[in-house]
Amino acid sequence: MQNYTVALDAMGGDFGPRVTVPAAVQALSRFPALKVILVGDRNAITFQLSQLGYSDSSRMSIVHSDQVISNSEKPSLALRRFMHSSMGMAIDLVADGVADACVSAGNTGALMALSRFRLKLLPGIDRPALISALPTVSRKCIWMLDLGANVSCDADSLFQFAVMGSALAEVHLGHQARVAVLNVGEEEIKGNDFVRRCADMLRQTQSIRFVGNVEGNQIFNDLADVVVCDGFVGNVCLKSCEGTAQLFIDKLKNQMFGASIKGWIARKLFSDLFIGLKTLNPDHYNGASLLGLRGIVVKSHGSADISAFANAVGEAVHEIKEQVPSRISDRLEAVLLERHY
Amino acid sequence: MQNYTVALDAMGGDFGPRVTVPAAVQALSRFPALKVILVGDRNAITFQLSQLGYSDSSRMSIVHSDQVISNSEKPSLALRRFMHSSMGMAIDLVADGVADACVSAGNTGALMALSRFRLKLLPGIDRPALISALPTVSRKCIWMLDLGANVSCDADSLFQFAVMGSALAEVHLGHQARVAVLNVGEEEIKGNDFVRRCADMLRQTQSIRFVGNVEGNQIFNDLADVVVCDGFVGNVCLKSCEGTAQLFIDKLKNQMFGASIKGWIARKLFSDLFIGLKTLNPDHYNGASLLGLRGIVVKSHGSADISAFANAVGEAVHEIKEQVPSRISDRLEAVLLERHY
Known part of the structure; x- marks a missing residue:
């Protein structure tokens, strides 16, 4: 069984680690091949994990970030100021090939700007x-x-x-x-x-x-x-x-x-x-995905509860398994070939 | 008391004269200064009037048209083929100064095309x-x-x-x-x-x-x-x-x-x-108006019942009394003056 890793912006959303950490644990029990990297304030995350009594370090790791992008932050500022935020670093993990997807319940505009900047567009998009x-x-x-x-x-x-x-x-x-x-x-x-x-x-x-x-x-x-x-x-x-x-x-x-x-x-x-x-x-329905990037980015809703955020992680797992970005590339290539010949 | 005249496309809408004629009679009793011109098939209109026992020819007249624009008709064809339809002739009565406004429950696209062609735009619009x-x-x-x-x-x-x-x-x-x-x-x-x-x-x-x-x-x-x-x-x-x-x-x-x-x-x-x-x-709510023309055109919804169509006539009466087209012109002139000086 092939493993896959999802980077979670643990600080995003209305409730931060109180929701994202239990949701991560829930997702880990649902998907046996899943590994999770929680990005955010190490103390807050560790506290939540200890509350849950979760300690399987083989499937869960923490990457510390002490910067959080608020919902009122302008996307244009995100690029200049928030590259080292929990959201920015979760995206970086995907860009650097450490994670296969990232999930955030944070500021949508910032997520789009940072994702586009760090992950780049697929060819033809x-x-x-x-x-x-x-x-x-x-x-x-x-x-x-x-x-x-x-x-x-x-x-x-x-x-x-x-x-x-x-x-x-x-x-x-x-x-x-x-x-x-x-x-x-x-x-x-x-x-x-x-x-x-x-x-x-x-x-x-x-x-x-x-x-x-x-x-x-x-x-x-x-x-x-x-x-x-x-x-x-x-x-x-x-x-x-x-x-x-x-x-x-x-x-x-x-x-x-x-x-x-x-x-x-x-x-x-x-x-x-x-x-x-x-x-x-869509934020409230079951999360949205950013398509057209060289990587998988899922946006969970800001007010997501534990099971809703776990669903967003599930969507990321699904997109990893089905290799959505390369499916998009293949599909686009086929369409362009058809149109040009 | 100053009189005013509304031309009704008696054939428009899902029910034609069965709704438009009783609605006209209702509107006449509501607005003492109103005169109505019913445009459409004279026999069908006369039949409805006789059913209602209405015979005050001083306030109601009929202009005959034997052409009806269906809802599936393309607006572009309306201009070429349907100038003499009940809708087209109702608009003509406004363009020629015989009526102060027209109301139709017919094809919206055709109503826009015919109104724009016959009534022309207000200056500055x-x-x-x-x-x-x-x-x-x-x-x-x-x-x-x-x-x-x-x-x-x-x-x-x-x-x-x-x-x-x-x-x-x-x-x-x-x-x-x-x-x-x-x-x-x-x-x-x-x-x-x-x-x-x-x-x-x-x-x-x-x-x-x-x-x-x-x-x-x-x-x-x-x-x-x-x-x-x-x-x-x-x-x-x-x-x-x-x-x-x-x-x-x-x-x-x-x-x-x-x-x-x-x-x-x-x-x-x-x-x-x-x-x-x-x-x-909006068609279902209480009718829509076409603004920006040198005349008043009210669109009633196609499935309007008698009281809804009478309401649309009421909107036309209101726009006549308040002289909406000249109010628009005045407002626009004031705004343009403000912007340019």
């Missing part, structure tokens, strides 16, 4: 993209990208997102992914130049299963496995979904849980109804 | 925009534009949207509107060049009350009265909200109305819980 699985009506998932790594993208970038998204989705699906472009209408003539040109390119690419445009209200309808958009649209779209979910939950709660007998019954019977429905944010 | 009021958490409204009239917009267009949106919102609010730009983050450095430049222009404009960027999840949080974005982002954003609402309602229904005693109780007590929550689509 112009921009990295943030991707996440989202729920659909039929209990399946769709993968949506870019969710905010790039505020504007040309047709070539969108096309590369489609290839990267396919590669990741297929690792989970086990069969060819259906790819759609997020647009303002289903018809080919709809949209701006970039999405139209990207759709044209996808239509001409045999090795991608392009299923056409989807509209905003169809994202969750299981019409596609991968939905491609630029990071501005993706970010606004997903956050709007989150806002709507909250708006509806608030309205329904007001309607249901009023000061009446009906409200009393509702509180007794349905008080747990809205748990787990609060948000569609 | 580069593109018309589709605007709608949307609900917020605090039972107030926000006005959002553009919702799909333009798939790409430069900073100047976005700035003009802010001015137009302010003018319309202020007519409803009675005080100065707070204007925000929809962006991927609150900070000034966030977003693409167009939204950043638009925000800069708004920041320098005293006569607009610019409150900064809002993110997708803040749209409904009552931080602003007017939210500005390009039509691609606006369309995707709003349709995503609609899709999320549907996804959540479906999930909640499944959870609540199961085959259990709890489900039985839920069905007895809360079966009407989701009525009216189904959609955030």
Whole structure:
């Protein structure tokens, strides 16, 4: 059995080592071939480990860093000031080949900036993209990208997102992914130049299963496995979904849980109804991955609890086993060959 | 009391004269100074009027058209083929000064194309925009534009949207509107060049009350009265909200109305819980207006019932009374003066 190593930014997220250390222990018990490097304040990490009574130094090591990037830090400053932060050093471990992937629940913008700077882009990729699985009506998932790594993208970038998204989705699906472009209408003539040109390119690419445009209200309808958009649209779209979910939950709660007998019954019977429905944010759903880099970077949500952070480690393990970066390269090479000959 | 006339596309929408004619009669009883011109198939309209026993020819007239634009018709064809449709002729009545506004529940794309062609743009406006009021958490409204009239917009267009949106919102609010730009983050450095430049222009404009960027999840949080974005982002954003609402309602229904005693109780007590929550689509909410034209055009939703269509007529009446197109012109002139001197 081949071992693999994941570097964890132990200080990232709302709870730091209190969540990341127990999550690491949980992941270690789930994946027998996993080794973990915890990057962060040695004292805080050791304290958590002693609380848990965990002492298997063959599978877990600590790399000390006394610098933490706060959530309010600007990404541009991360590169100048925070190379030696727990996040920066976790990424470095991947760049230096010591770890096979890194997971952080810290500042997303800083994670993107540091990852891109240290890991570099895969050949043929112009921009990295943030991707996440989202729920659909039929209990399946769709993968949506870019969710905010790039505020504007040309047709070539969108096309590369489609290839990267396919590669990741297929690792989970086990069969060819259906790819759609997020647009303002289903018809080919709809949209701006970039999405139209990207759709044209996808239509001409045999090795991608392009299923056409989807509209905003169809994202969750299981019409596609991968939905491609630029990071501005993706970010606004997903956050709007989150806002709507909250708006509806608030309205329904007001309607249901009023000061009446009906409200009393509702509180007794349905008080747990809205748990787990609060948000569609990819951060909250099950973490996001940065694709297009020469290394695996998984972003867990900041408010992740132990099992959610362990899930993000699980995603990293999955991407290591399936060698997602080289799958992306292979897929891109095949597509480019097809397009040029 | 000054009279005003609204031309109704009697054939538009899912139900045509069955809804538009009774709605017209309802609106006439609500607004004593209103006159209505029903444009469409004379027989069908007369039949509906006779059913209602309405015969006041001093306030209602019929202009015959035997052509209807279907919802599947491409906007580009509308200009070539459907100038004499009920929609086209209703717009013509505004262009020719016979009516003060027109209302249609028909094909949105065709309505935009025909309106722009026949009514022309206001001076200083580069593109018309589709605007709608949307609900917020605090039972107030926000006005959002553009919702799909333009798939790409430069900073100047976005700035003009802010001015137009302010003018319309202020007519409803009675005080100065707070204007925000929809962006991927609150900070000034966030977003693409167009939204950043638009925000800069708004920041320098005293006569607009610019409150900064809002993110997708803040749209409904009552931080602003007017939210500005390009039509691609606006369309995707709003349709995503609609899709999320549907996804959540479906999930909640499944959870609540199961085959259990709890489900039985839920069905007895809360079966009407989701009525009216189904959609955030501006079409479904309370109709949208096309701004930036030398005339008033209100788009009612296609599936509008009698009272919803009458509400759309009410919006047209409101915009006539408040002379929204000239308010927009005045506002724009003031802003341009301020910016240039």
